[in-house]
Amino acid sequence: MSLRVMLPVCLVLFLSGCGGGDQPNVELVQGMMEDPGYKTQERDSNSPTGSSMRLPPEGTVPRGFQPYAFKGDPEGASQELKNPRVNDRSPGWIARGQKRYEVYCGLCHGQLGRGDGAVGLKMPLQPPSLVGDRARGLSDGLIYHIISDGQGVMGSYANQVAPEDRWAVVSYIRNLQTLTKGR
Numbered sequence: 001m002s003l004r005v006m007l008p009v010c011l012v013l014f015l016s017g018c019g020g021g022d023q024p025n026v027e028l029v030q031g032m033m034e035d036p037g038y039k040t041q042e043r044d045s046n047s048p049t050g051s052s053m054r055l056p057p058e059g060t061v062p063r064g065f066q067p068y069a070f071k072g073d074p075e076g077a078s079q080e081l082k083n084p085r086v087n088d089r090s091p092g093w094i095a096r097g098q099k100r101y102e103v104y105c106g107l108c109h110g111q112l113g114r115g116d117g118a119v120g121l122k123m124p125l126q127p128p129s130l131v132g133d134r135a136r137g138l139s140d141g142l143i144y145h146i147i148s149d150g151q152g153v154m155g156s157y158a159n160q161v162a163p164e165d166r167w168a169v170v171s172y173i174r175n176l177q178t179l180t181k182g183r
């Protein structure tokens, strides 16, 4: 490119860079500065789903997501899942389980696991005691599984209780069983 062409081109580029103050910049590449704005949950007639929210590409998972290997398989879970901190009754570990238990489980199963939580008492099917003989006989893996996948009318708490915290809840229930006489 000759100097006679370059100079005016440079001049235009230079000047267009100095919009200055409250003047909008000269838009050399059209359509880069304006995007179609959508309000929250507004319809988008150009989208195949009609929604302005974009679906994540198929097969993508949230960061840190671990698929649960024993979905719908309580027996497999009961046999194969082992509590990594089975005999840990250290105050920190038990307190961690207690915190989750009291938020997510106690309302139904009772804060001491006796099956007498305020919500549980109003349910047509009463939540079972977690300190009775039956619950004492459940393996750690099965209790972990019930938290992860639910059982019967009890839903899954996988979204509320992180995988490692579920083991802390299991240890907390074992601790309650040791402290409480079954009924």
Ligand code: HEC
Residues within 6 Å of the ligand: 101, 104, 105, 106, 107, 108, 109, 119, 120, 123, 125, 126, 127, 128, 130, 134, 135, 138, 143, 146, 147, 151, 152, 153, 154, 157, 161, 169
């Ligand atoms: C909304 C009330 C509710 C909440 C909250 C709840 N459960 Fe349950 N849970 C139930 C009911 C009802 C059952 C009986 C389900 C069935 O077998 O149909 C049950 C069953 C169980 C069992 C099996 C007991 C047995 O004898 O078979 C375990 C273990 C258990 N829940 C643990 C938990 C833990 C741990 C949490 C907290 C993460 C929790 N549950 C939260 C209502 C609840």
